[in-house]
Amino acid sequence: xxxxxxxxxxxxxxxxxxxxxxxxxxxxxxxxxxxxxxxxxxxxxxxxxxxxxxxxxxxxxxxxxxxxxxxxxxxxxxxxxxxxxxxxxxxxxxxxxxxxxxxxxxxxxxxxxxxxxxxxxxxxxxxxxxxxxxxxxxxxxxxxxxxxxxxxxxxxxxxxxxxxxxxxxxxxxxxxxxxxxxxxxxxxxxxxxxxxxxxxxxxxxxxxxxxxxxxxxxxxxxxxxxxxxxx
Numbered sequence: 001x002x003x004x005x006x007x008x009x010x011x012x013x014x015x016x017x018x019x020x021x022x023x024x025x026x027x028x029x030x031x032x033x034x035x036x037x038x039x040x041x042x043x044x045x046x047x048x049x050x051x052x053x054x055x056x057x058x059x060x061x062x063x064x065x066x067x068x069x070x071x072x073x074x075x076x077x078x079x080x081x082x083x084x085x086x087x088x089x090x091x092x093x094x095x096x097x098x099x100x101x102x103x104x105x106x107x108x109x110x111x112x113x114x115x116x117x118x119x120x121x122x123x124x125x126x127x128x129x130x131x132x133x134x135x136x137x138x139x140x141x142x143x144x145x146x147x148x149x150x151x152x153x154x155x156x157x158x159x160x161x162x163x164x165x166x167x168x169x170x171x172x173x174x175x176x177x178x179x180x181x182x183x184x185x186x187x188x189x190x191x192x193x194x195x196x197x198x199x200x201x202x203x204x205x206x207x208x209x210x211x212x213x214x215x216x217x218x219x220x221x222x223x224x225x226x227x228x229x230x231x
Contacts, residue, residue, distance in 0.1 A: 027099070027124050027126075027127075030126075030146065030147065030151060031146070031147065031148040031151060032146040032147075032184075039099075039100070040098070040099050040100040040103075041099070041100040041101055041102050041103070043100065043103075044079075044080065044100055044102040044103045044106065045102055048080075048214065049079070049103075050213055050214050050215050051079070051142055051211070051213050051214070052079055052080055052082075052214070053082075053212050053213065053214060054082065055082055055212075056082045056083045056085075056086035057082075057083060057141055057172060057211060057212055058210070058212065058219075059141075059172050059209045059210070059211070059222070059224050060083045060086060060087075060139070060141060060172070061086065063170060063224075064086060064087060064090065068137070068168070068170065068226075069087050069090070069092060069137045069139075070092070070136055070137055071092070071093075071135070071136025071137060071167075072092070072093045072094075072095070072133070072134070072135045072136055072137075073087055073088075073092050073093065073094045073095070073135060073136070073137045073138070073139065074094075074095050074096075074097065074128075074131075074133075074135040074137070074138045074139070074162060074163075075087070075094065075095070075096040075097070075138075075139045075141070076097055076125045076128070076138060076139065076140050076143055076159065077097070077098055077125055077140060077141070077142065077143030078096030078097060078098050078103070078104075078107060078120065079098060079100070079103045079107070079142075080103045080106040080107050080110065081096050081103075081104075081106070081107025081108075081110055081111065081118065081120060082110075083139060083141050084096035084107070084118050084120070084139075085107070085110060085111060085114065085116050085118055087139070088111075088116050088117060088118035089114075089116055093117075094118045094119070095118075095119045095120075095121060095131070095133070095135075096118060096119070096120045096121070097120075097121050097122070097123035097125065097128070097131070098120075098122070098123075099122065099123070099124055099125075101122060104120045104121070104122060107120040108120050125143060125155060125158060125159075126151060126154045126155055126158050127158060128158045128159060128161055128162045129158065129161040129162065131162055133162060134162055134163070134164045135162055135163055135164070135167060136163075136164055136166075136167050136168070137167060137168050137169075137170070138159055138162070138163055138167065138168070138169040138170070139169075139170050139172075140159075140169065140170065140171045140172070140173070141172045141211075142172065142173065142174075142211060143155075143173075144171050144173045144186065144191075144194075145173040145174045145182070145183075145184045145185065145186045146184060152190075152194050153194075156194050156195060156199055156201070157199065160199065160200050160201070160229065163229045164229065165229055165230070165231060166228070166229060167228070167229040168204075168226060168227070168228055168229070169195075169201075169225075169226075169227040169228075169229070170224070170225070170226055170227075171191065171223070171224070171225040171227065172209065172211060172222055172223070172224050172225075173186050173191070173211075173222060173223055173225075174186060174211065174220055174221070174222055174223075175208065175209075175221040175222050175223045177221035180220070180221055181220070181221060182211065182213070182216075182220040182221070182222075185221075186223060188206050188223060191203065191206055191223060191225050192206070195225075195227045197230065200229060200230050200231045201227050201228065201229060201230060202227070202228045202230050203225060203226075203227050203228075204226040204227065204228050205225065205226045206223055206224070206225045206226075207223070207224050207225075208221065208222070208223065208224075209222045209223065209224040210222050
């Protein structure tokens with residue numbers, strides 16, 4: 001439970017970050033934004049973000065080759081859209097959502113320039129129900145590991161609200177791997193604890209992988225999880 005001091009701190013950081021905490025038109029800053037002292041959008045101003053390599057992640061390309069994506073696809077935390085555009089190039093209907101307007105603007109420009117049909121929408125991943133849509137496949141590339149425990153609970157419920165029964169969620173997140181781990185690494189146990197049967201999910205598989213970044217030529221250790229929607 002947050003104390004009055006916690007709430008005051010959140011409000012202060014929100015003001016500094018240009019986010020209207022608690023207002024009907026804004027949102028409360030995430031734990032990542034509170035730690036950084038700036039909104040997600042700032043990461044995309046003046047050059048690429050550390051995780052924005054300008055190409056789809058190898059893990060996502062492999063999933064595409066394996067036929068993992070089907071039906072309507074949601075990319076939660078799509079950034080500048082490389083993964084979403086890669087999937088949309090298959091002819092699938094894809095919606096990419098993010099809170100960073102600069103990233104979304106770049107993604108839309110890419111889509112137009114490449115002649116790829118994909119929608120990029122400003123939306124909070126913790127309140128996906130506001131999209132009023134249902135998807136058969138959801139992709140989370142690099143979002144889950146930025147959330148604290150309370151946000152993960154809300155996020156799991158949020159994704160469940162837009163994923164049809166039998167749908168699939170793919171999560172690519174930083175893995176706990178000693179000194180080579182990326183920021184805020186996640187354990188396999190934390191992944192399984194988030195997506196439980198009582199929350200309407202079943203973890204089908206979790207396997208080691210890597211996430212390409214601009215700060216590591218070899219990529220950063222990651223987990224690639226496949227989670228299925230049960231109810």
